Amino acid sequence: QECQIGGGQLQAVNALRAPELYVSDLEGASSPNPKILERVIEFYFESGNKEKAERFCNMAIEADVELSPQSNELREFFTSVREDHARKVEQQKLAEDAKNKAEVVNKEAEREKQERDSEMETRKRLDTFLAVLQTAEVTVVKSVSVREISAGMWEAKIEVSNNWHIKPYQIRLQDAQNLWNAWAKIASPDEPDSARIKIVDNNGNEVGGSRVLAGSLIWVQEN
Numbered sequence: 767q768e769c770q771i772g773g774g775q776l777q778a779v780n781a782l783r784a785p786e787l788y789v790s791d792l793e794g795a796s797s798p799n800p801k802i803l804e805r806v807i808e809f810y811f812e813s814g815n816k817e818k819a820e821r822f823c824n825m826a827i828e829a830d831v832e833l834s835p836q837s838n839e840l841r842e843f844f845t846s847v848r849e850d851h852a853r854k855v856e857q858q859k860l861a862e863d864a865k866n867k868a869e870v871v872n873k874e875a876e877r878e879k880q881e882r883d884s885e886m887e888t889r890k891r892l893d894t895f896l897a898v899l900q901t902a903e904v905t906v907v908k909s910v911s912v913r914e915i916s917a918g919m920w921e922a923k924i925e926v927s928n929n930w931h932i933k934p935y936q937i938r939l940q941d942a943q944n945l946w947n948a949w950a951k952i953a954s955p956d957e958p959d960s961a962r963i964k965i966v967d968n969n970g971n972e973v974g975g976s977r978v979l980a981g982s983l984i985w986v987q988e989n
Contacts, residue, residue, distance in 0.1 A: 792825065800831050807833070811840055823847040888912055894952045895922060902948070906930050906941065908968070912953075920953035921962040921976075928968065938986045942974045946984055958982060 788806045792798050803826050810819040823844050826833050828851075835841045892912045899907055909925045924945060930938060942965060950961035962981045965974035974986035 792822070798825060798829050798831055800826075800833065803831055804833055804835065807844070808835070808840060811843060816843075819843065820847050824851055827851050884914065888914070891920060891952055895949055898948050898952070904945075906933075907945075915962065918954065918957070919960045919962065921964060922949045922953070923964045923966065924975075925966050925968070926973070930965075930967070930973065935986065935988050938974065939984065942984045942986050946976065946981060950981060954981075 788802045791802055792806065803822055807819050807822045807826070810816075810822065823833075824847065825831075827848055833844060835844055892910065895912065896910060899910070906926050906929055907924055908927050911923045913921055913923075915921045922945075930941075933941070942963070945965070946961070946963045949963055950958040953961035959980040959982050962976040963984075964972060964976070965986070967973050974984070977983035977985055
Protein backbone atom coordinates (compact mmCIF):
# COMPACT_ATOMS: atom_id res chain seq x y z
CA GLN A 767 0.00 0.00 0.00
CA GLU A 768 1.47 3.29 -1.06
CA CYS A 769 1.56 6.23 1.26
CA GLN A 770 1.23 9.58 -0.41
CA ILE A 771 2.43 12.77 1.25
CA GLY A 772 1.17 16.14 0.16
CA GLY A 773 3.37 19.15 -0.44
CA GLY A 774 2.62 20.69 2.95
CA GLN A 775 3.29 17.41 4.73
CA LEU A 776 6.61 16.90 2.85
CA GLN A 777 7.70 20.40 3.75
CA ALA A 778 6.91 19.68 7.41
CA VAL A 779 8.94 16.43 7.31
CA ASN A 780 11.88 18.21 5.68
CA ALA A 781 11.70 20.92 8.33
CA LEU A 782 11.94 18.26 11.04
CA ARG A 783 14.78 16.31 9.36
CA ALA A 784 16.85 19.30 8.32
CA PRO A 785 18.33 20.10 11.79
CA GLU A 786 19.59 16.52 12.13
CA LEU A 787 21.37 16.82 8.79
CA TYR A 788 22.73 20.21 9.79
CA VAL A 789 24.01 18.85 13.11
CA SER A 790 25.93 16.16 11.28
CA ASP A 791 27.48 18.83 9.04
CA LEU A 792 28.40 21.01 12.01
CA GLU A 793 30.01 18.25 14.05
CA GLY A 794 32.17 17.20 11.15
CA ALA A 795 33.28 20.70 10.16
CA SER A 796 36.47 22.40 11.36
CA SER A 797 34.82 25.81 10.85
CA PRO A 798 31.02 25.78 11.30
CA ASN A 799 28.86 27.56 8.76
CA PRO A 800 27.14 30.59 10.38
CA LYS A 801 23.88 30.07 8.49
CA ILE A 802 23.68 26.43 9.46
CA LEU A 803 24.47 27.27 13.07
CA GLU A 804 21.75 29.88 13.15
CA ARG A 805 19.27 27.42 11.66
CA VAL A 806 20.08 24.70 14.18
CA ILE A 807 20.05 27.06 17.18
CA GLU A 808 16.75 28.57 16.04
CA PHE A 809 15.20 25.13 15.56
CA TYR A 810 16.15 23.81 19.00
CA PHE A 811 15.27 27.10 20.71
CA GLU A 812 11.83 27.23 19.12
CA SER A 813 11.34 23.53 19.87
CA GLY A 814 11.95 24.22 23.55
CA ASN A 815 15.21 22.27 23.70
CA LYS A 816 17.25 25.00 25.40
CA GLU A 817 20.03 22.57 26.31
CA LYS A 818 20.87 21.76 22.69
CA ALA A 819 20.33 25.37 21.65
CA GLU A 820 22.88 26.42 24.27
CA ARG A 821 25.31 23.73 23.07
CA PHE A 822 25.36 25.14 19.54
CA CYS A 823 25.49 28.71 20.82
CA ASN A 824 28.68 27.73 22.63
CA MET A 825 29.96 26.15 19.42
CA ALA A 826 29.46 29.49 17.68
CA ILE A 827 31.17 31.39 20.50
CA GLU A 828 34.18 29.06 20.60
CA ALA A 829 34.52 29.20 16.82
CA ASP A 830 34.19 33.00 16.92
CA VAL A 831 31.19 32.86 14.60
CA GLU A 832 29.05 35.99 14.65
CA LEU A 833 25.33 35.19 14.78
CA SER A 834 22.42 37.48 13.96
CA PRO A 835 19.31 35.92 15.54
CA GLN A 836 16.05 37.22 14.12
CA SER A 837 13.86 37.21 17.23
CA ASN A 838 14.43 39.28 20.35
CA GLU A 839 14.01 36.23 22.52
CA LEU A 840 16.69 34.33 20.66
CA ARG A 841 19.03 37.32 20.74
CA GLU A 842 18.55 37.59 24.49
CA PHE A 843 19.15 33.85 24.85
CA PHE A 844 22.35 34.02 22.82
CA THR A 845 23.57 37.02 24.84
CA SER A 846 22.88 35.13 28.07
CA VAL A 847 24.77 32.07 26.81
CA ARG A 848 27.70 34.25 25.71
CA GLU A 849 27.90 35.95 29.11
CA ASP A 850 27.71 32.59 30.88
CA HIS A 851 30.43 31.23 28.59
CA ALA A 852 32.65 34.24 29.37
CA ARG A 853 32.14 33.66 33.11
CA LYS A 854 33.09 30.01 32.78
CA VAL A 855 36.19 30.88 30.75
CA GLU A 856 37.23 33.41 33.39
CA GLN A 857 36.62 30.91 36.18
CA GLN A 858 38.69 28.31 34.35
CA LYS A 859 41.47 30.85 33.86
CA LEU A 860 41.42 31.77 37.55
CA ALA A 861 41.41 28.11 38.53
CA GLU A 862 44.32 27.40 36.17
CA ASP A 863 46.25 30.40 37.51
CA ALA A 864 45.63 29.25 41.07
CA LYS A 865 46.77 25.74 40.17
CA ASN A 866 49.94 27.05 38.53
CA LYS A 867 50.72 29.27 41.51
CA ALA A 868 50.17 26.34 43.88
CA GLU A 869 52.53 24.20 41.80
CA VAL A 870 55.18 26.94 41.89
CA VAL A 871 54.80 27.27 45.67
CA ASN A 872 54.98 23.49 46.12
CA LYS A 873 58.06 23.21 43.90
CA GLU A 874 59.76 26.05 45.78
CA ALA A 875 58.90 24.42 49.11
CA GLU A 876 60.25 21.08 47.87
CA ARG A 877 63.45 22.75 46.62
CA GLU A 878 63.97 24.48 49.96
CA LYS A 879 63.35 21.19 51.78
CA GLN A 880 65.89 19.41 49.59
CA GLU A 881 68.42 22.17 50.25
CA ARG A 882 67.82 21.92 54.01
CA ASP A 883 68.12 18.14 53.90
CA SER A 884 71.31 18.41 51.85
CA GLU A 885 72.80 20.94 54.27
CA MET A 886 71.91 18.73 57.23
CA GLU A 887 73.40 15.67 55.54
CA THR A 888 76.56 17.61 54.67
CA ARG A 889 76.92 18.93 58.19
CA LYS A 890 76.37 15.44 59.63
CA ARG A 891 79.12 13.92 57.48
CA LEU A 892 81.51 16.79 58.16
CA ASP A 893 81.00 16.69 61.94
CA THR A 894 81.46 12.93 62.00
CA PHE A 895 84.66 13.11 59.94
CA LEU A 896 86.09 15.90 62.10
CA ALA A 897 85.31 13.86 65.22
CA VAL A 898 87.17 10.87 63.78
CA LEU A 899 90.21 13.03 62.93
CA GLN A 900 90.18 14.55 66.39
CA THR A 901 89.98 11.14 68.05
CA ALA A 902 92.86 9.88 65.92
CA GLU A 903 94.81 13.04 66.81
CA VAL A 904 95.52 13.88 63.20
CA THR A 905 97.55 17.08 63.39
CA VAL A 906 98.49 17.54 59.75
CA VAL A 907 94.92 18.52 58.76
CA LYS A 908 94.12 22.24 59.05
CA SER A 909 90.54 22.29 57.77
CA VAL A 910 87.95 20.14 56.03
CA SER A 911 84.96 20.89 53.80
CA VAL A 912 82.61 18.33 52.25
CA ARG A 913 80.20 18.36 49.35
CA GLU A 914 78.10 16.01 47.25
CA ILE A 915 79.67 16.16 43.80
CA SER A 916 77.01 13.92 42.23
CA ALA A 917 74.19 11.66 43.40
CA GLY A 918 75.61 9.49 46.19
CA MET A 919 79.19 10.64 45.57
CA TRP A 920 80.68 12.72 48.38
CA GLU A 921 84.02 14.51 48.40
CA ALA A 922 86.04 15.72 51.37
CA LYS A 923 88.40 18.59 50.63
CA ILE A 924 91.23 18.40 53.13
CA GLU A 925 93.64 21.28 53.68
CA VAL A 926 96.97 20.13 55.14
CA SER A 927 99.58 22.10 57.02
CA ASN A 928 103.12 22.75 55.81
CA ASN A 929 104.32 19.74 57.84
CA TRP A 930 102.74 17.61 55.12
CA HIS A 931 105.42 18.64 52.61
CA ILE A 932 108.39 17.56 54.73
CA LYS A 933 107.12 14.03 55.25
CA PRO A 934 108.56 11.24 53.08
CA TYR A 935 106.51 10.24 50.07
CA GLN A 936 105.53 6.84 51.47
CA ILE A 937 104.34 8.37 54.76
CA ARG A 938 102.26 10.97 52.91
CA LEU A 939 100.74 8.22 50.75
CA GLN A 940 99.83 6.19 53.84
CA ASP A 941 98.36 9.28 55.52
CA ALA A 942 96.26 9.98 52.42
CA GLN A 943 95.05 6.38 52.29
CA ASN A 944 94.13 6.48 55.99
CA LEU A 945 92.26 9.75 55.47
CA TRP A 946 90.34 8.20 52.60
CA ASN A 947 89.52 5.05 54.60
CA ALA A 948 88.12 7.14 57.45
CA TRP A 949 86.09 9.28 55.05
CA ALA A 950 84.77 6.34 53.00
CA LYS A 951 83.29 4.71 56.13
CA ILE A 952 81.33 7.90 56.76
CA ALA A 953 80.47 9.08 53.26
CA SER A 954 79.70 5.81 51.47
CA PRO A 955 80.11 2.67 53.58
CA ASP A 956 78.24 0.46 51.07
CA GLU A 957 80.13 1.76 48.02
CA PRO A 958 83.50 3.02 49.30
CA ASP A 959 84.78 4.01 45.86
CA SER A 960 82.01 6.63 45.67
CA ALA A 961 83.79 8.47 48.48
CA ARG A 962 86.47 10.87 47.24
CA ILE A 963 89.07 13.03 48.91
CA LYS A 964 91.00 16.02 47.62
CA ILE A 965 94.10 17.11 49.51
CA VAL A 966 95.28 20.73 49.10
CA ASP A 967 97.99 22.89 50.63
CA ASN A 968 97.66 26.32 52.25
CA ASN A 969 97.44 27.99 48.83
CA GLY A 970 94.79 25.60 47.51
CA ASN A 971 97.22 23.62 45.33
CA GLU A 972 96.14 20.01 44.96
CA VAL A 973 98.80 17.74 46.47
CA GLY A 974 96.94 14.43 46.63
CA GLY A 975 93.61 12.69 46.76
CA SER A 976 91.41 10.23 44.88
CA ARG A 977 91.83 9.55 41.20
CA VAL A 978 88.94 9.94 38.74
CA LEU A 979 88.35 6.22 38.25
CA ALA A 980 87.76 5.32 41.93
CA GLY A 981 87.95 6.91 45.35
CA SER A 982 90.28 4.20 46.66
CA LEU A 983 92.90 5.00 44.01
CA ILE A 984 94.95 7.45 46.07
CA TRP A 985 97.83 9.56 44.85
CA VAL A 986 100.15 12.14 46.42
CA GLN A 987 102.89 14.30 44.96
CA GLU A 988 106.21 12.48 44.90
CA ASN A 989 108.35 15.58 45.35
